[in-house]
Amino acid sequence: MAQTxxxxxxxxxxxxxGVVETRGRTGRRPGPQERKRSEKEQARERRxxxxxxxxxxxxxxxxxxxxxxxxxLAFVFVMGRPLLQAVGLAVAMLLIYIPLSYYxxxxxxxxRERKRNPAGGRA
Numbered sequence: 152m153a154q155t156x157x158x159x160x161x162x163x164x165x166x167x168x169g170v171v172e173t174r175g176r177t178g179r180r181p182g183p184q185e186r187k188r189s190e191k192e193q194a195r196e197r198r199x200x201x202x203x204x205x206x207x208x209x210x211x212x213x214x215x216x217x218x219x220x221x222x223x224l225a226f227v228f229v230m231g232r233p234l235l236q237a238v239g240l241a242v243a244m245l246l247i248y249i250p251l252s253y254y255x256x257x258x259x260x261x262x263r264e265r266k267r268n269p270a271g272g273r274a
Contacts, residue, residue, distance in 0.1 A: 202263060206256035208249075215248035 188196070219241045226237035 206260050208253055211249055211253035215245055215252050218248055219245035
């Protein structure tokens, strides 16, 4: 009759490279740099990085062109203006929106920077 009192040992199986893998965690907890960040943390980090970038004229131009295109569609389809008149109004609004957008972004960026760094780096 076979022995029944002998305690079973857990099996360690090697992989194709011959390395034995252990089950579960066997070491210390990973530190903040070693730990993989969650999607939410990564999204927050990307947003904060974007908010801390100084505004550019190119960004203001892109945003203004989008607003002017929407305005053009509104002039033509909602207000029923002739196309040539609507294009003229949209171009005029574009020329107003570009500096307005840039300086609004700059004002908001400076405000966020003051809040983030109260000393402001001024001597």
